[in-house]
Amino acid sequence: MDMTLDFLAVFLAQLQKPTLAFLLAGMVLAALGSRLDIPDAVYQFIVTVLLLKIGIGAGIALRDAEPGDILLPALAAIGLGVGIVFLGRITLGLLPNLRFGDSVATAGLFGAVSASTLAAGMVMLEEDGLSYEAWVPALYPFMDIAALLTAIVLAERARTKGKGALSLRAIITESLRGAALSALLLGVALGLLARPDPVYASFYEPLFRGFLSILMLLMGMEAYARLAELRRVAHVYAVYGLVAPLVHGALGFAVGGALHLATGFSPGGVVILAVMAASSSDVSGPPTLRVAIPSANPAIYIGTSTSLGTPVALLSIPLWMALAEVAFSQ
Amino acid sequence: MDMTLDFLAVFLAQLQKPTLAFLLAGMVLAALGSRLDIPDAVYQFIVTVLLLKIGIGAGIALRDAEPGDILLPALAAIGLGVGIVFLGRITLGLLPNLRFGDSVATAGLFGAVSASTLAAGMVMLEEDGLSYEAWVPALYPFMDIAALLTAIVLAERARTKGKGALSLRAIITESLRGAALSALLLGVALGLLARPDPVYASFYEPLFRGFLSILMLLMGMEAYARLAELRRVAHVYAVYGLVAPLVHGALGFAVGGALHLATGFSPGGVVILAVMAASSSDVSGPPTLRVAIPSANPAIYIGTSTSLGTPVALLSIPLWMALAEVAFSQ
Amino acid sequence: MDMTLDFLAVFLAQLQKPTLAFLLAGMVLAALGSRLDIPDAVYQFIVTVLLLKIGIGAGIALRDAEPGDILLPALAAIGLGVGIVFLGRITLGLLPNLRFGDSVATAGLFGAVSASTLAAGMVMLEEDGLSYEAWVPALYPFMDIAALLTAIVLAERARTKGKGALSLRAIITESLRGAALSALLLGVALGLLARPDPVYASFYEPLFRGFLSILMLLMGMEAYARLAELRRVAHVYAVYGLVAPLVHGALGFAVGGALHLATGFSPGGVVILAVMAASSSDVSGPPTLRVAIPSANPAIYIGTSTSLGTPVALLSIPLWMALAEVAFSQ
Amino acid sequence: MTHPAIKLTIIAERLLKPRVEALLSQAGLNGWSIFPGGGRGTHGVHRAQAAQLVREFAILKFEVVLRDRATAEALAETLTSDIMAQQPGLVWLEPVEIWRIRKF
Amino acid sequence: MTHPAIKLTIIAERLLKPRVEALLSQAGLNGWSIFPGGGRGTHGVHRAQAAQLVREFAILKFEVVLRDRATAEALAETLTSDIMAQQPGLVWLEPVEIWRIRKF
Amino acid sequence: MTHPAIKLTIIAERLLKPRVEALLSQAGLNGWSIFPGGGRGTHGVHRAQAAQLVREFAILKFEVVLRDRATAEALAETLTSDIMAQQPGLVWLEPVEIWRIRKF
Ligand SMILES: Nc1ncnc2c1ncn2[C@@H]1O[C@H](COP(=O)(O)O)[C@@H](O)[C@H]1O
Ligand SMILES: Nc1ncnc2c1ncn2[C@@H]1O[C@H](COP(=O)(O)O)[C@@H](O)[C@H]1O
Ligand SMILES: Nc1ncnc2c1ncn2[C@@H]1O[C@H](COP(=O)(O)O)[C@@H](O)[C@H]1O
Ligand code: NA
Ligand code: NA
Ligand code: NA
Numbered sequence A, B, C: 001m002d003m004t005l006d007f008l009a010v011f012l013a014q015l016q017k018p019t020l021a022f023l024l025a026g027m028v029l030a031a032l033g034s035r036l037d038i039p040d041a042v043y044q045f046i047v048t049v050l051l052l053k054i055g056i057g058a059g060i061a062l063r064d065a066e067p068g069d070i071l072l073p074a075l076a077a078i079g080l081g082v083g084i085v086f087l088g089r090i091t092l093g094l095l096p097n098l099r100f101g102d103s104v105a106t107a108g109l110f111g112a113v114s115a116s117t118l119a120a121g122m123v124m125l126e127e128d129g130l131s132y133e134a135w136v137p138a139l140y141p142f143m144d145i146a147a148l149l150t151a152i153v154l155a156e157r158a159r160t161k162g163k164g165a166l167s168l169r170a171i172i173t174e175s176l177r178g179a180a181l182s183a184l185l186l187g188v189a190l191g192l193l194a195r196p197d198p199v200y201a202s203f204y205e206p207l208f209r210g211f212l213s214i215l216m217l218l219m220g221m222e223a224y225a226r227l228a229e230l231r232r233v234a235h236v237y238a239v240y241g242l243v244a245p246l247v248h249g250a251l252g253f254a255v256g257g258a259l260h261l262a263t264g265f266s267p268g269g270v271v272i273l274a275v276m277a278a279s280s281s282d283v284s285g286p287p288t289l290r291v292a293i294p295s296a297n298p299a300i301y302i303g304t305s306t307s308l309g310t311p312v313a314l315l316s317i318p319l320w321m322a323l324a325e326v327a328f329s330q
Numbered sequence D, E, F: 001m002t003h004p005a006i007k008l009t010i011i012a013e014r015l016l017k018p019r020v021e022a023l024l025s026q027a028g029l030n031g032w033s034i035f036p037g038g039g040r041g042t043h044g045v046h047r048a049q050a051a052q053l054v055r056e057f058a059i060l061k062f063e064v065v066l067r068d069r070a071t072a073e074a075l076a077e078t079l080t081s082d083i084m085a086q087q088p089g090l091v092w093l094e095p096v097e098i099w100r101i102r103k104f
Helices: A002-014 A018-031 A040-063 A067-093 A100-111 A115-127 A136-160 A168-177 A179-193 A197-231 A235-263 A267-278 A285-292 A298-315 A317-327 B002-014 B018-031 B040-063 B067-093 B100-111 B115-127 B136-160 B168-177 B179-193 B197-231 B235-263 B267-278 B285-292 B298-327 C002-015 C018-031 C040-063 C067-093 C100-111 C115-127 C136-160 C168-177 C179-193 C197-231 C235-263 C267-278 C285-292 C298-315 C317-327 D014-026 D069-083 E014-026 E069-083 F014-026 F069-083
Strands: D003-013 D032-041 D044-046 D059-066 D090-098 E003-013 E032-041 E044-046 E059-066 E090-098 F003-013 F032-041 F044-046 F059-066 F090-098
Touching: A002 A317, A018 A115, A018 A197, A018 A298, A018 B179, A018 B197, A040 A115, A040 A136, A040 A179, A040 A197, A040 B040, A040 C040, A067 A100, A067 A136, A067 A235, A067 A267, A100 A136, A100 A235, A100 A285, A100 A298, A115 A136, A115 A197, A115 A267, A115 A298, A115 A317, A136 A168, A136 A179, A136 A267, A136 A285, A168 A179, A168 A285, A179 C018, A197 A235, A197 A298, A197 B197, A197 C018, A197 C197, A235 A267, A235 A298, A235 A317, A267 A298, A267 A317, A285 A298, A285 E014, A298 A317, B002 B298, B018 B115, B018 B197, B018 B298, B018 C179, B018 C197, B040 B115, B040 B136, B040 B179, B040 B197, B040 C040, B067 B100, B067 B136, B067 B235, B067 B267, B100 B136, B100 B235, B100 B285, B100 B298, B115 B136, B115 B197, B115 B267, B115 B298, B136 B168, B136 B179, B136 B267, B136 B285, B168 B179, B168 B285, B197 B235, B197 B298, B197 C197, B235 B267, B235 B298, B267 B298, B285 B298, B285 D014, C002 C317, C018 C115, C018 C197, C018 C298, C040 C115, C040 C136, C040 C179, C040 C197, C067 C100, C067 C136, C067 C235, C067 C267, C100 C136, C100 C235, C100 C285, C100 C298, C115 C136, C115 C197, C115 C267, C115 C298, C115 C317, C136 C168, C136 C179, C136 C267, C136 C285, C168 C179, C168 C285, C197 C298, C235 C267, C235 C298, C235 C317, C267 C298, C267 C317, C285 C298, C285 F014, C298 C317, D003 D014, D003 D069, D003 E090, D014 D032, D014 D059, D014 D069, D032 E059, D059 D069, D059 F032, D069 D090, D090 F003, E003 E014, E003 E069, E003 F090, E014 E032, E014 E059, E014 E069, E032 F059, E059 E069, E069 E090, F003 F014, F003 F069, F014 F032, F014 F059, F014 F069, F059 F069, F069 F090
Parallel strands: none
Antiparallel strands: D003 D059, D003 D090, D032 D044, D032 D059, D032 E032, D032 F032, D090 E090, D090 F090, E003 E059, E003 E090, E032 E044, E032 E059, E032 F032, E090 F090, F003 F059, F003 F090, F032 F044, F032 F059
């Protein structure tokens, strides 16, 4: 009882945080018909800087990390990515009238990771002084690529009855060449091999929260805009979009908790893992799936992820933080 | 005599401030035919960030303000907006050969507020350590919308001989949906309801002066570019553009002074009110008037405001500061 | 021997600096086929801010400098610009089968100055605590314009057999009106005549390294992209592109060293002069030459400068620093 | 195989975008494209990429490919005599040949 | 003096840029132009200058001027029936007159 | 009612903008539009939205609608044989139909 009250108090306080406020503000703006928008060139730059920052920070941390420390979490990330897609495929497969391609693509996006949700999680943890191994955000590509690949392979197997000659290598290469993962991995490499600490401290770090606030505004507007499209598609996806992030986040939290017990993985790290698992891809996943699973209807999987999955994942960040506070506070 | 000397000394020192220097530099660049320009995407972003910053700052201050403190200043702002338009309509109406639509639209822009001039005033006050109630910039929309509405109603009444069915509500809604007021009010709401203080301190505050310097450069270039167009129109508007900001600023200063005596409104607040009154709209007013008063010639009202009104208003900021120093220094 | 070892140690440590790391990262990204790119609007803004910063910093320093201090270095800069072009014209002229226009245009670009290389030099010196007269970067236009003019005059004289009516004035005016030199000189004027110190300290200074890191990324990508074009042209230009920056830097270092002995010019100033001499123009030189020497093949001179000259010049910055440490350390 | 069709080009300020799009939608059109730009005309210069203070005054080009010439003419008539009557911009028609006829 | 030629216009998402460019190159074309934009169609709205989350879904217009009508038709056929078959976008042809014929 | 007119399209680098605009002005034209873009040609790739080091080398498309075919041909002739003779870019003509004839 006490624990529940504690949990609720922490959760409600979290909801007032600026990151989430900008998201909600974006939705309200769009709903009120505001003509405010962010230029595309600026948006592209903001995303690049955020991902470089995440990468450099992780890379610097990796300098001092033991390969052994990372191996298990990386496997866990891959496992979560694959597992979430299978879970989605099975759950949605139980329902009648859903087209296979649509459900696999949707599960694929929800298994993958949203960079903006990850960044929001990092800022919120920092604001609360909840620390984590700074290399944990570098687990992003492991979970992300694993999930997208699983979805693509499932779709391809269904189409070719298992006889397809799908080039996994080509898909992985294409994913890594995309702007988002390129920026992230470039950052990791720079952090690991060069000494970018001064420019990191004078530029990437200080701009992080501000750029994230702009991005949250935009995610809010986009979530609202996609809602209209989503309304025209099967309602079961709406339920999935609302519930899945919570289930996946809990799964991530549980896996992270196991890592904590096994290897001393930090509580903050557990939260970041939960946030990644809860998040669904909005930026880099959709084009990959559009090419690889052309039979799926993008209005369904993008709408479900962007207008429901991402807001729910973002709003659930305080949940994992509160949970961590309660679970690891002894 | 002493007071006059004091005043002149303060005024001259102010003219060396960076904000005004960037404005003059922009004019010089344009006059010399430089090909330097600022990309549109960057300009849009800069304006959005400046307005968000002004709004958030005001919103944070409003948290602790009494509604009673704000009511009178808000009414004063509305009164100034309406009054300046009537004043302009009467003054310009006395002159022969001016088309009614042109004069009302021009008076409307001069009654409205320029966000860049307001921002410049804020920076210059801060540099001088002249403090003000941080919510004063939130009076902007009151004065701005009041002035534009007055101009539109006057124009419409003349056209329809008082029988028009003008939707004031629609015009207000459209104004508020514009990018500029949306950003400002969004900021106010965030400052008031959320806790954006960390991102405000780490991003919006530090970028304020720098982004303003770029905007000033641009305003200077634009002022010079519009001068050519203006040369082709009635010369009486040139006189209005040069004199009106000083008259309006003095009016705003007087109204602010009365508030000071009645409610203890701060000297800095008086200056900000004078700056808003002196300023004329360059960004959000013109499209509103283009739609609402199609009979007016945009080259006249935009040219008068952007190439004369705004530079004069900017250069007069030190005047109100010097005046405040002299008037409120006992 | 000891000195050589010292030198090598310093040189290798320098190669790990973030500025160079971002350059190399850009090349690697392009080589791997990444789709990461920087929006053009952001790039234009970054270059403008970097040049304004260099200019303002120099202008502020010029306030307290004696005209006498600057005269000799300015003449040295002009001399280096002219000298490098003649040197290139003679060296390349000795080789068979090179078209005159191509070789003169190439020598012109290598005599001119690269703003990004200069900025990189400034950051690297600062990181090492190697100080210099802050007005030294203002020598940029002297060397730059001198070199471009020399190349254009040589080309024109060859074309018209010395009878041409070339307007040097027009070319200088056009150069100064270009975006790059406009921004730099605007900054110098602001630093000298206004008091931009607060906005310089709160905006231009803190963003300098960060914006430079993005620019370095881009220079790396561009260098790689141009390499393909270059491969199709005469191989002797490849040799020139690799060797000339080192020769020119050494020349600049020697001239700077003479200034040091004659006037007490600082070791840091000597390095900056060497960096400017070693650098070759990528942004503002090429369009000037395209117009003024239409007979030259842009693929040759731009390719040689951007894909070889600039990377070599950037990577040689630690060389001049190490040299200065050894030469001036008693 | 190609089908004859008509392309209506509209150059107008961003200010008019909502009204132009409403007109096109009401005419039952399925789609159109928009390209930002600039230009020069009787109302002076509109910059293409450099900042101009008022974004609503930026130039947009609408390209609308449609099958029915009469519809295109009616749209152009409404635009020039009503929506754009007192505003900068212009309108022109060109014949084109299209594929995927069901899209139009 | 002018020469008759044909202009092929392709509206497609940036996603398809590599495949469209590969097709044009394989057809032996020397050049084409690309203009970024936006629009509306059966797949909803594509923004022109405002941020849209996925840059690969931005609209690009390819304008390809070429001499041979048969090549243009073959390209359009491949585009509509293969590359763009399940993707947003459209293709149209217009006759034009050109100078500098050696460039094409 | 529509009137026959001609559209001159010029693809050139930004470098030439002053000279192209001077030419159009001297020909007495009232207006033209400009659209930024990119492309590929014998001089390599010009990027459309991604940064390219030299902004003066960016591609611009001029679209000029005018009434008189002879003027259009004369302009194209000057462009291809003089201003753009040694520079990247191309020029083409298309017939169009216009409204608001007094604008041209
Ligand atoms: N003759 C023309 N050909 C092409 N575009 C034009 C022409 N005249 C005007 N425009 C475009 O229409 C806009 C408004 O023109 P105007 O209404 O004449 O001020 C200009 O900024 C150009 O973008
Ligand atoms: N009738 C049309 N005329 C011009 N452009 C169109 C038309 N229909 C679609 N488009 C363009 O093609 C894109 C994709 O259309 P759609 O495949 O219908 O979603 C739209 O965003 C527009 O840019
Ligand atoms: N056949 C073509 N069709 C359309 N645009 C072209 C064509 N050829 C060249 N261009 C454009 O003209 C620019 C310069 O071409 P070039 O002079 O061949 O290097 C290219 O970047 C393209 O934007
Ligand atoms: Na996920
Ligand atoms: Na006012
Ligand atoms: Na040089």
